[in-house]
Amino acid sequence: MFVTPAYAQAAGAAPGGGINDILIQLMPILLLVVIFWFLIFRPQQKRLKAQQAMLASIKRGDTVVSTGGIIGKVTKAVDGEDLEIEIATGIKVKLVRGMVADVRSKGEPVNDNKPA
Structure with a gap:
């Protein structure tokens, strides 16, 4: 139905x-x-x-910034993979080339964020 x-x-x-x-x-x-x-x-x-x-293109004399924030000047390339950077007068450390975050030119000032 x-x-x-x-x-x-x-x-x-x-x-x-x-x-x-x-x-x-x-x-x-x-x-x-x-x-x-x-x-x-x-x-x-x-x-x-x-x-x-x-x-x-990193060469001797360049200012580099590491991934950890360390800023230094390249003094020499130890071998193909390592760099020797000077972070203070007379203090040199080895840094793996792959840990470089930024390359600053020779004339670029480093910003230390110091209060004026």
Whole structure:
């Protein structure tokens, strides 16, 4: 009495449509990959290349800042990986080249943050 009769529907398209359906389903994933590439991976690669170029260009007389915050002047390159820096008059320490955070030019003053 309350049930309506069910009518058969016309035959639809075969399941597992064409290549267009697959591409439409993969578009959001491909879009995310492109966004990640341009916003994360590409800038990181540029920073890495700039860091490597900076480390390769360190020479005697440059003022360097270590990742620990120690500021000193390069007195000599001990070998390919180590640097000898002078942090105070007569006080020299060895520093691994990879731990250099910044290279300052010879003429750039060091900001000691001393009160005026």
